[in-house]
Amino acid sequence: MSSKSLNKEKLGFIYKLFKAMQKNNLNYIYRGTFTSKITDNILNLAETNLVHKDDPRALKRKVYNVMVEGLQNITKHQADIEINVEDNFGVFVLKKEHAKYFITTGNIIENEHIESLTKQINQVNRLDKDGLKAFHKEVLLHGKISSKGGAGLGLIDMARKSGNNLSFSFEKVDDNLSYFYLHTEIPSIGGIKSNKKGNNPDTIKYISALHRMLNDENVLIIFNSYFNQESLMNLLSIIEKQMLESVMQKKRIYNTMVEMFQNIIQHGDDYKETPDGKAGLFYISETDSEYYLNTGNYILNSKIEKLSAKLDHVNSMDHEELDDFYEERLLDFDIDTNKEAGLGIIDIRIKTGSKLDFDFLNIDGKYSFYTLRARISKI
Amino acid sequence: MKSLHIEADDDTPKVYLDPDAGIFLLEGKSLPENAFDFYEPILKWVEAFFNSENTTQKTAVNFNLDYFNTASSKQIAKLLKIIENSPASETVTVKWHYDEEDTDMLKAGKRYGKLIKIHFEFIENPEED
Numbered sequence: 001m002s003s004k005s006l007n008k009e010k011l012g013f014i015y016k017l018f019k020a021m022q023k024n025n026l027n028y029i030y031r032g033t034f035t036s037k038i039t040d041n042i043l044n045l046a047e048t049n050l051v052h053k054d055d056p057r058a059l060k061r062k063v064y065n066v067m068v069e070g071l072q073n074i075t076k077h078q079a080d081i082e083i084n085v086e087d088n089f090g091v092f093v094l095k096k097e098h099a100k101y102f103i104t105t106g107n108i109i110e111n112e113h114i115e116s117l118t119k120q121i122n123q124v125n126r127l128d129k130d131g132l133k134a135f136h137k138e139v140l141l142h143g144k145i146s147s148k149g150g151a152g153l154g155l156i157d158m159a160r161k162s163g164n165n166l167s168f169s170f171e172k173v174d175d176n177l178s179y180f181y182l183h184t185e186i187p188s189i190g191g192i193k194s195n196k197k198g199n200n201p202d203t204i205k206y207i208s209a210l211h212r213m214l215n216d217e218n219v220l221i222i223f224n225s226y227f228n229q230e231s232l233m234n235l236l237s238i239i240e241k242q243m244l245e246s247v248m249q250k251k252r253i254y255n256t257m258v259e260m261f262q263n264i265i266q267h268g269d270d271y272k273e274t275p276d277g278k279a280g281l282f283y284i285s286e287t288d289s290e291y292y293l294n295t296g297n298y299i300l301n302s303k304i305e306k307l308s309a310k311l312d313h314v315n316s317m318d319h320e321e322l323d324d325f326y327e328e329r330l331l332d333f334d335i336d337t338n339k340e341a342g343l344g345i346i347d348i349r350i351k352t353g354s355k356l357d358f359d360f361l362n363i364d365g366k367y368s369f370y371t372l373r374a375r376i377s378k379i
Numbered sequence: 380m381k382s383l384h385i386e387a388d389d390d391t392p393k394v395y396l397d398p399d400a401g402i403f404l405l406e407g408k409s410l411p412e413n414a415f416d417f418y419e420p421i422l423k424w425v426e427a428f429f430n431s432e433n434t435t436q437k438t439a440v441n442f443n444l445d446y447f448n449t450a451s452s453k454q455i456a457k458l459l460k461i462i463e464n465s466p467a468s469e470t471v472t473v474k475w476h477y478d479e480e481d482t483d484m485l486k487a488g489k490r491y492g493k494l495i496k497i498h499f500e501f502i503e504n505p506e507e508d
Contacts (some may be wrong), residue, residue, distance in 0.1 A: 229412040247480045338415035342451035
């Protein structure tokens with residue numbers, strides 16, 4: 001069992017990640033294998049939670065279309081390479097800043113393709129709207145540059161649909177393989193009319209650095225947005241389709257996510273008032289033996305003492321005591337409102353069989369950042 | 380008494396309480412954000428029905444849930460308590476359905492069976508293909 005100080009250090013990572021993502025306004029990161037089902041769910045999540053309701057329809061459609069192309073690019077390429085599954089994990093990042101959307105994908109490619117990819121992207125970037133249209137037609141008819149499953153078309157479509165250049169970079173993994181990052185920014189409607197093209201060169205650098213951080217911690221999925229029932233339901237359906245674990249393990253992950261999310265929905269506090277829910281971060285990471293489910297959100301300093309005591313109390317109990325406590329609370333109809341049943345933390349503790357790690361990081365006189373980690377054994 | 384039918388949603392179960400057909404069923408997933416409000420009309424219906432006079436015949440109340448959150452677990456406890464405290468408590472059987480590998484669901488049913496004095500039956504669902 002890990003020591004308390006180690007846990008604190010690990011929990012510090014949650015805040016570090018949250019801050020890093022806030023600063024760059026990263027809303028959603030998925031790292032893992034991409035299947036068509038996962039792709040569909042990511043698109044659903046984007047529609048309901050990541051792309052802002054008030055954005056013009058034309059912009060939303062653009063974002064959606066570019067996401068589809070980017071995700072399909074990863075799906076096509078990952079199948080080509082036979083290596084250890086984990087090293088083959090792709091990454092998809094969606095970020096929004098000032099009505100502008102940033103989409104980045106990253107996937108493993110063989111080094112021998114670097115040259116032709118570079119050529120293709122440079123060629124695409126040189127063309128204007130009409131040029132891209134003509135090029136698209138030519139490739140469609142003659143399949144000229146597409147020696148690898150139509151990759152050429154995907155790039156042309158991404159450029160066409162985003163109305164912007166494609167940025168890219170390659171990060172060498174070894175003599176045979178590299179990570180290929182592809183990035184584009186979708187300007188707001190006004191920006192589309194003004195013919196200005198170009199991406200912020202820092203973003204792609206930042207994302208490849210973040211990707212390394214996620215690889216080190218083996219983070220599978222990150223959701224940095226508003227906690228509400230809708231985002232929970234969408235994430236659950238991604239998890240259901242993504243995880244290849246036994247039914248029971250999936251259920252435990254599902255169960256723990258529901259309780260963690262709903263705890264934040266009910267008890268989290270708004271650092272800044274928003275109508276969309278409580279801002280926070282959720283991510284899942286794994287080791288060989290365990291899954292870690294992590295949440296981070298703001299709470300009022302005045303709540304810390306009581307919450308901390310409750311967590312310590314639940315952590316101190318053995319199986320039997322936990323069962324008794326659960327039953328007592330289950331039938332305690334004095335604690336029964338539309339906000340509280342009083343059972344969430346006890347339930348997580350019983351079903352995961354592990355102690356909960358937690359920490360409070362003081363932000364200011366009023367708020368702290370509360371991090372909670374549940375561990376689910378893979379055995 | 381009029382029956383109560385609620386269609387299943389992504390986060391709420393199908394509710395089918397139909398005295399004429401002799402079917403009392405909660406089925407699917409139950410993880411609403413606000414379980415208190417979702418279960419309120421259901422509890423009212425159960426309270427009215429099981430305290431009415433025509434409840435001397437044997438009745439099976441079926442729970443066939445894939446999943447429920449802790450907020451729902453409290454509402455289910457309330458529902459069962461209402462039956463326990465009604466004149467129908469002797470004639471009602473709770474049929475608790477679960478999937479073979481879902482030991483947590485069986486455990487949850489056994490817990491209710493221990494805490495609530497109504498007759499419980501535990502029924503393993505046939506395997507799906």
